[in-house]
Structures are given as C-alpha cells and as structure tokens.
Amino acid sequence: MERGRARDLGVVIGTYPTGPRNSVTDVQGVRVGHATVVRDPGPDGAGAVRTGVTTVFPHEGLPWIERVYAGTHVLNGFGELIGTNQIAEWGLLHSPIVMTSSLAIGRAYDATVRWRTLRHDTTTHEGGDMPFVCECDDSYLSDVTSFPLSEEDVFAALDAAAPGDVAEGCVGAGTGTQCMDFKGGVGTSSRTIPGGWTVGALVLTNFGERELLRIDGVPVGREITDLMPGEHTEGSAIVVVATDVPMVPHQVRRLAVRGGLGLARCGSTGHNGSGELMIAFSTANRIPLRSPDGTIPVRAVLDGPGQASPDVFNEAFAATVEAVEEAVVNALFTAETTIGRDGNVLHALPLDRTLEILARHGRGPK
Secondary structure, three states: OOOOOOHHHOOOOOOOOOOOOOOHHHOOOOEEEEEEEEEOOOHHHOOOEEEEEEEEEOOOOOOOOEEEEEEEEEEEEOOOEEOHHHHHHHOEEOOOEEEEEHHHHHHHHHHHHHHHHHHOOHHHOOOOOOOEEEEEOOOOOOOHHHOOOOHHHHHHHHHOOEOOOOOOEOOHHHOOOEEOOEEOOEEEEEEEEOOOEEEEEEEEOOOOOHHHOOEOOEOHHHHOOOOOOOOOOOOEEEEEEEEOOOOOHHHHHHHHHHHHHHHHHHOOOOOOOOEEEEEEEEEEEEEEOOOOOOOOOOOOOOOOOOOOOHHHHHHHHHHHHHHHHHHHHHHHHHOOOEEOHHHOEEOOOOHHHHHHHHHHOOOOOO
C-alpha cells in the first residue's frame, strides 16, 4: 500500500479543523528545513549512516535580531536541549531550532554558530546568542561513532528552511529514528481555533514500545505483534509547538507542557530511558535587540482566574494535543522500512493492516 499522511488515507485525528497544509508552517512565517545523510560504505551494513538535521525557524527573518517568546518542558529528561537555561531565564528564542543525532549535537551547535557568522552580518551578533540544539539517538540504524555529520550538512538544513509543505517520515533528523518499535521520523500537523488563531506542531519521534501504540484511541500495537526490530531501543521525542496566539513566556510554556499529552495519546509513558522534550513559541510578538527607551509594547492573552477569554487557553491546549498526536501518526504513516547499520531493520507501520484494525474499532475511512 502506498505511504501517505493520515488524513490522505481517511484517518482523522481529533475535532479541530487543520490549517491549509496541516503543518507547523501554517503558523505564518514558520520555516522548516531538512538535510538527510545516507551512506553505505561497507558490505552488510558495516558503517552505514542513517542520520540528518532538521531546522525550524520561528519566522521569515533572523531570530537573533527579532526574538520570539518561548517556553520549554521536559516530560522525561534523558536527552538534551541546549539553550533551555536561556529560555527559562529570559523567555526568548533567539535561534533556529536545530534537531539532529545525539552524538552530533556538538557539531550541530558549532556549525549553527558558524553558519550565522558566514551567512549573515557579523556586526549584528551578540555574545549571548547561543543556538538552540536538541537531539534524538539514531544509533540503532546509524554508525554514530563514525561521526558522519558534517558542517555542510548542518548548513544545508539551515539554508533549506522554507515555508510551505514539510517533508515527513525518513527525512532530516528523522532519517534513522524509530517510533513504537516501527520506523518513525518527522511528522507535522496543525489546528485552527476560534479567533482565527493557528497552532502547529512538528515532532521528531524516537520513543515508545509496540504494545502501547494507539492510533486515534485504538490499541493498534497490541494487534501487530510481528515486524519487530532485533532489539527494542529507547530514544527520545522532540516536540516543537508554534502558535500565533499572542502569548508571553509563561503562557507559551503551558503549550509546551500539553505537547506531552499528545505523545501520551499515541502511547508514550515517558520511559525512564527516553527523553520527551518540548519547546513552544509564539510568533505574535517580535522582540528587538534594542528600543529607544528600553521598552516595547507586548500583546498577550489575558490569563488568571479573571481572564476575559478563558476559552482561548482551553482551545489552544486542546489544539496542541491534537496536532502533536497527528504529527506522530503522520511520521508513522509516511516513514518507510529502513535497513541500516549492521543490517538492523526498522519496519514501516503496515498501513493496510492498520486501516483494517481501525475500521474494526469504528475509526479510519468512512
């Protein structure tokens, strides 16, 4: 059966309408780029590489010039988000979000700084503009100790960042990752909520175990017990949530927290050996480096017990959960069976069997 996104195959997650592309790029200005690195230098998978880089920019400009409000959340902390201390302190994202393999996080960090220096006017740089870089472990399919990622690969992912449709599945940082003991990768989705706002999510999957897999509430993993990898590997999940709802840092952090609920709806329990890591940002306010009097006007949704529009938060929370859940499902539906290092295999979710299981539970194509 031909691979495709969940909705293209009749699987509708949740109740909120999607944006026009059903992608994180439905949030105006958000850009995504990938660089995929696949190499087969030796026989029988010796030294095989299945890795890459994925980047997310919060808008069409330079994020170290026009910062946005952001917040992070850690469901389980066996993973790394470089840059979280600055976001916790200032509530500002002033870098593209860069995702890659666990042992390449240092290379990605260094290359992102060099890319900015070489591609853009160095007079605009501030010493505190350290990049935001995060990781997932793709070592089951990729020979990570050959240190395959190059500076040029990181440059390519940064240069490729664009609005519009986003490639999913075995691409970029998701080239070598798993999901619930199937081949995973990158997935994305979006929701629109009353008021004309949009919430979008991009997920790099690398988490979970088969028997816990749920799709639209159906325990699919219990019924597909074959096509298992040679060994179960823990990993991580990186959840990126973007919105144009005008939010300040503590409000955006609350969206990041809800990203974990989207993972849970797919079967994540925040395993001890997995890092479920979330970042959320709002594009509504752009924070300049300087202003004449050191102040700026800021738009924000009212919150607290006396807020005028409490449903804005409830709608955004629910939309975040749905978008993250569908992003994971899209990663599963679009990823393809991949053979990697030493002949290790991650099988694709069998879509024909999945749709049949969903139909028996009253889900899927009508």
